[in-house]
Amino acid sequence: MPRLQSNLDTRSEDYARNRADMLQMLEEMNALLEEAARGGGEEAHRRLAARGKMPLRQRIAHALDRDSPFLEISPLAAWRSDYQVGSGFVLGVGVIEGIECVTLGHDPSVMAGAFNPFNGKKLMRGLEIARVNRLPYVQFVESAGADLRGGGGDGDPEAALRRDTGHFAESGRLFYEITELSKLRIPTISVVFGASTAGGAYQPGMSDYNILIRGQSQIALGGPPLVKMATGEDADVESLAGAEMHATVSGLGDYLAEDEMDAIAKCREVMAHLNWKKLGPEPSGRFAEPAYDPEELLGLVPRDLKAPFDIREAIARIVDDSYFEEFKPLYGPTLVCGWTSVCGYPVGILANNGALFSESSEKAAQFIQLANLSDTPLVFLHNITGYIVGSDFEQRGITKNGSKMINAVSNSTVPHVSMILGASYGAGNYGMSGRAFGPRFTFIWPTAKIAVMGPRQMAGVMSIVGRAAAARRGIPFDEAADAKRAANVEFWAEERSKGLFATSRVSDDGMVDPRDSRAVLAMALSAAHSNQVRGAKEFGTWRM
């Protein structure tokens, strides 16, 4: 097998600077991860412990198989928002009784586990991961319910209303998706650690298995206050919603646990009897680690993304034995395509080495079809400023050929995993199986930038458009105001394009340490192989 030859100069100034920058970004990321992991803080954890309760991370850790890996998804959701970083919610893919599953739940130490837009999005993402990858779904339920405080904290509540398109009338999809999993024969297990009232009652309500904890779980369509308001009944909470009542009278509870550890043990017992089998092929057990040190990934990508780097250097430090059988290396060289494997899972890789041209787009479309013919998953390594623009390129069909690539990506049915190392701008993001194109997982490096275009380009475009409008109307162009506006646009565009911002909006599955790329890809591929791995037979019409 051809092995990649590295030309990375680890003694160069660029390498040292890139590495220092990356380590600084990782330090920032790790500090935020620590903050997210603290949840509601020590005081809140003490209060929980006094009631025999554990913070969510502890519950999850106790449920997982000892020493098994756990991939947390979107751990930095809600950064730079009104909510606690992490969103008071943990979502991840872990192993329970030898079965990979989606595990998630609200953290009772953060606002008593209340819903917010960020953790709501994580919950829906968890359901999606379970559905598309066919992973059993384990939810640790304990939530105060919706955050009834409305609007946007102490800001102008109307401002939020003016921009927000959400409405209650669209809510409840999560319950639909839980029962849909059951229909798809994907097991759903609820362990109810606390209150699960109102809409929340349907979380266990729609689940295949419910484990309740004596004196702790409470499930009711309406809690005592709502019951009082609705019917005037003075309901006592145990007979209205108690675990023992549900286990002995209503039948909503399938297992009655004595305490949290007992509930977790029962959850594992349920997993153990599922008779679960993954549908995808097993990975090859025989593979070698990369021939080059993954530690060197730290010095590869420049912070400002202006200087190009050879994406093969990344591939050489991620894939098995650094081997890479390159497809059409001499044609459309700005897109590197080739065959390799990651921890024994065969994959095709599409990786950017410059803007996408007609040739590279067509090469991508062909490569994606080949991967579908052989049921081979695809990994997309993004560092893409976009499809090339200009009249010459348009005349040679760049839109048409770019569309072929997007057609292939959209209709491909083998699992896709996206990893954004640097830029992922504009339609380049689409062609490289960006989030909206349904990759099974999307991860970003701290150096990632995701936007419709580069911030400077965006500011410049707005300036040119403004100047043209002024000229059309025959009014003088205010250069000073334009410069100020351009700087402003560039600043905010830059901020919003940063990986941290993207990941805080749950528009990917999380920011990862570059050195973890191989492990993250392996977990993503393994999860994807819980479902069938079957290539598409048909695509959309190829525009010729």
Add this chain to the structure above:
Amino acid sequence: MAHVVGPEPARPIRRLLVANRGEIARRIFRACRELGISTAAVYADDDAAAPFVAEADVAVALAGRSAAETYLDAAKLIAAAARAGADAIHPGYGFLSENADFARGVIEAGLTWIGPAPETIAKMGDKLAAKALMASAGVPTLAAAKVSSERQARQAARAIGYPVLIKAAAGGGGRGMRLVETEKDLRAALASARREAGAAFGDDTVFLERWVGAARHLEIQILGDRHGNLVHLFERECSIQRRHQKLIEESPSSALDEKTRAAMCAAALTAAKSLSYVSAGTVEFLLAEGEFWFLEVNARLQVEHPVTEAVTGADIVIEQIRIAQGEPLSFAQADLKSRGWAIEARVCAEDPERDFLPAPGKVLAWRASRAAPARFDSGVETGTLVSSEFDAMVAKVIAHAASRREAAALLARALETTRIQGLTTNRDFLVACLRSPQFLAGDTTTDFIDRAAIPRRRVFEREALVQSAIAAAMEAQARRRARARVLASMPTGWRNTPMPLEGVAYDAAGEEVALGYRAQRDGSFQFVVDGQARRVVVHCAGHGEADFAIDGLRATFLVDPAGEQWLVHGPAGDVELAERPRYPVAAGAELTGGLKAPMPGVIRAVAVKAGERVSRGQLLVVLEAMKMEHRILAPHDGVVDEVGVTVGEQVGNGQRLLSLSIAQAQAAE
């Protein structure tokens, strides 16, 4: 053979059957292998998987469990020799080794008997007659009296003077031996000594002997051939005993000066000569304040013969076989020198904390020391059952060095670094004995164990327990990763975000060791134990051997799981850890409102009353419904608070039948 004297014709042995078991069978097989003789074993049911059976060229099952049904059944043994095609029998020690009838039977069956002539055995078998014979030959003896009734015993004891020792007339090894301090204990001691003697030797005759306190047990090894050659191989001291059985033996003795040694050896040769002794034997003496008395002759191979072999370089078993084949001894008295010091310790499956009571069980892990050169005469390997039917001795360990102090240090180290796990043994006690100032000073009288106050149990340093726990945790994680059904190629405990530490807790030597750990990016582990962070670098784990460094200190630990237990053997020796369950069994609470009828029906029986303590699964009420009897059982241990129904009563669905609360005692636990 030109000139042959003795009770049987000599001929070369082709296959030798050992009418014994355990370490001595293996010991004799080893000698046979060196002489080019084929081996045959016999075995009782519990020994079917024992190493000595596997090591023999052929083996014959004796079909039975008890000693009486097997190794004490002369007819079965002789038939087994025929079945095995053996032409000789070695009886080992114990069992029928000093049974003259058996020896005779063997010879009559046309087989070669490896041992003294039956007549010699018979003469020495009666301990009292033997004493009289020796006294007449001029060997000093202790006052003694044969007793057949309790009254006779009382009289004899008064004549000798308390304390007196009750001994079995038919055998040694401490069986049937009782020390009686005062007359009021005589009756019970006599009865139990008889019982034990009867069970061990098939003869419950006992005699009384003067008790000499603060004495030493000395013995002289002798060897005689059929050509009239007779030699002694110097003394052994076997003073350290418990329950009248030897525990630590050595040669030479620290208590003998040259003059006494010469006198004692001469007395032994006198005794042997008076018997025209052929084969190996031991003349036992009691020594106190420079004076010694003849005790008895053991007309057989002794357990502790290896210490003599170590200092003299002779192979006593090989000599026994040669002698039986009619060959002369390989050496003359003048050739024999005692060099250096040898000490033997008997590792037994017994509990020093419970007065050395036998503690049979299965050896779950065995490995002779690799840290100190010593001779291991072991009857066990990993997996061997130490049956309650037979002797609790598991192995003998013998160290030989230039001086007594070095031999003691070597033996202690060899014992300490031997792996023997899964059953309780006296090993730690032996190590403590060998390192005690009293032992090192040579202060070893027969009351050593009562006097020296040797700790019966080892006290571990906390760090030794922590290291063992880390070894168990690392071995366990490696095994789990190797067994993982999915994601087996992922680094152990991989995380992309901060998660709580992996946790495991063990009970070891009465202490709890709770560990938290997390794999680091560089492949090392960060451990948190007793509030301290430790860095652990694992070089290898998962195959029963964990090689790792804790904060830079590297060592290899043998680690094996046994149920909930982890058997760890590291630099601190054997440590057993019980892993606490990951999910503690939650105490079941009372179902509020009590136990309810699962369906409408009629009460057919009420099996409990209010206030009654019940255990989980116990029948409480029988309900008949749908023509079927439904038995309502206690869901947990508890106390019946109230019974709400009577027999014949019709009950509705969900009606409360009785209420059951958790027992107070349990709730308090």
